[in-house]
Amino acid sequence: MRVRYLFSSRKTRQIDPFNQHKIAVPKQVSEIIRISDVVLEVLDARFLDETRNKEMEVIIKELNKKVIYVLNKADLVDIVKLKEEAERKELFPYVIISAKKGIGKGTLIERIKIEAKRNIKDKTFKIAHIGIIGYPNTGKSTLINFLTGRKAAGTSRQAGFTKGKKQIRLSKGILLLDTPGVLPEKENSQxxxxxxxxxxxxxxxxxxxxxxxxxxxxxxxxxxxxxxxxxxxxxxxxxxxxxxxxxxxxxxxxxxxxxxxxxxxxxxxxxxxxxxxxxx
Ligand SMILES: Nc1nc2c(ncn2[C@@H]2O[C@H](COP(=O)(O)OP(=O)(O)OP(=O)(O)O)[C@@H](O)[C@H]2O)c(=O)[nH]1
Ligand SMILES: [Mg+2]
Missing domain, CATH: 1.10.1580 (Conserved Hypothetical Protein Ylqf; Chain: A; domain 2)
Incomplete structure (x- = not known):
C-alpha cells in the first residue's frame, strides 16, 4: 500500500528536546541524523574524498539511516568523469547536481521520495524527515533553496555560515533539515x-x-x-x-x-x- 504523508507541524518530530544552543555543533548534527529518515550527505564534486565526513557516516550507519550522496557543484567539473569516480568509489546511491546552476533537481527529488517511502521509520508521523549534512561550504543551504524554489535557507560564500538547525518544508510530507557544516571531530579538536x-x-x-x-x-x-x-x-x-x-x-x-x-x-x-x- 502506498504510504501517504501529511504535513502538519504537530506531527513533526521534536527537534529541540534539550537546550540545543548549549550543545556543540557535531552533537546537533548527530541529533538531526537521529530524527532523520534519510540523510543527504552533500559533497563537493571537486573533492569527493576530502568532503566525506567518515565520523558522521559511522553515526548514520549505527543509527541505521539511509544516506544519499549528493555530489554538488557539478558545474565545476566534468560530469562524465565525476560519474566514473562516484561509481568507482561506490557512493551508492548518489545524485549529481549543481544547486547553483540548476542541474539535477528532478532526479534528486525523485530519489528523496523513493528513499523516504522506503525508510520512514515511524509511520504515525507521516512526514519524512530529510537531514542535510556535510562539510562547511559544500552547498547545503543552496541545495535547500534549489529544491524548494524559495530563498528558505541562508547561504553565503563564507564557510560556517549556517549556525543552527532549520527545517523547511519541501512538499506535503517531506521536511528538509538544514544543519551547520561539520568537520570530523578529530580534525576539529587538533x-x-x-x-x-x-x-x-x-x-x-x-x-x-x-x-x-x-x-x-x-x-x-x-x-x-x-x-x-x-x-x-x-x-x-x-x-x-x-x-x-x-x-x-x-x-x-x-x-x-x-x-x-x-x-x-x-x-x-x-x-x-x-x-x-x-x-x-
Ligand atoms: N559553483 C557552484 N557553487 C555553489 C553550488 N552550490 C553552492 N555553491 C556556492 O557555495 C557557497 C556555499 O554555499 P552554502 O549553501 O552557503 O553552503 P553550506 O553548505 O550551507 O555552508 P555552511 O552553512 O557554511 O556549512 C556559496 O558561495 C554558494 O553560492 C554549486 O552547485 N555550484
Ligand atoms: Mg549553510
Whole structure:
C-alpha cells in the first residue's frame, strides 16, 4: 500500500528536546541524523574524498539511516568523469547536481521520495524527515533553496555560515533539515598544518578567513605544478614566493616600503582557486 504523508507541524518530530544552543555543533548534527529518515550527505564534486565526513557516516550507519550522496557543484567539473569516480568509489546511491546552476533537481527529488517511502521509520508521523549534512561550504543551504524554489535557507560564500538547525518544508510530507557544516571531530579538536592546507584547498575556510595564506598558496602551487603559473602567466617555476611577488606587483598590492602585500596577494590566489577560476 502506498504510504501517504501529511504535513502538519504537530506531527513533526521534536527537534529541540534539550537546550540545543548549549550543545556543540557535531552533537546537533548527530541529533538531526537521529530524527532523520534519510540523510543527504552533500559533497563537493571537486573533492569527493576530502568532503566525506567518515565520523558522521559511522553515526548514520549505527543509527541505521539511509544516506544519499549528493555530489554538488557539478558545474565545476566534468560530469562524465565525476560519474566514473562516484561509481568507482561506490557512493551508492548518489545524485549529481549543481544547486547553483540548476542541474539535477528532478532526479534528486525523485530519489528523496523513493528513499523516504522506503525508510520512514515511524509511520504515525507521516512526514519524512530529510537531514542535510556535510562539510562547511559544500552547498547545503543552496541545495535547500534549489529544491524548494524559495530563498528558505541562508547561504553565503563564507564557510560556517549556517549556525543552527532549520527545517523547511519541501512538499506535503517531506521536511528538509538544514544543519551547520561539520568537520570530523578529530580534525576539529587538533587542527594540524595539514588540515589547514586542506581547508584552504577545499574552501572549508574561505580565502578571506584562511590562516596562513602564504602557506596555503605554497601547498597549492606544489600540488599543481605549472597550473598557477599558466593561469597568471607568470614564470615562477614552482616557487610560490616568486608567484606572489610578481602577481602582487602586477596588481599594485603594495605596502609601505614598496613591498608586496603577500597576505593580500595570497588571498587573491586562494580566492581564484576556491572559485575554480584556476582549475585542473
Ligand atoms: N559553483 C557552484 N557553487 C555553489 C553550488 N552550490 C553552492 N555553491 C556556492 O557555495 C557557497 C556555499 O554555499 P552554502 O549553501 O552557503 O553552503 P553550506 O553548505 O550551507 O555552508 P555552511 O552553512 O557554511 O556549512 C556559496 O558561495 C554558494 O553560492 C554549486 O552547485 N555550484
Ligand atoms: Mg549553510
Amino acid at each position: 587542527v594540524s598544518t595539514k588540515d589547514l592546507k586542506k581547508y584552504g584547498r577545499i574552501s572549508v575556510e574561505t580565502y578571506d578567513k584562511v590562516r596562513d595564506p602564504e602557506l596555503i598558496v605554497d601547498s597549492l602551487v606544489k600540488a599543481n605544478p605549472g597550473l598557477f603559473e599558466s593561469y597568471y602567466k607568470i614564470d615562477a617555476r614552482g616557487d610560490s614566493e616568486i608567484l606572489i611577488e610578481q602577481l602582487g606587483r602586477r596588481n599594485h598590492f603594495l605596502i609601505k616600503g614598496n613591498l608586496v602585500d603577500t597576505q593580500r596577494t595570497s588571498r587573491l590566489i586562494i580566492k581564484d582557486w576556491q572559485e575554480s577560476k584556476v582549475k585542473k
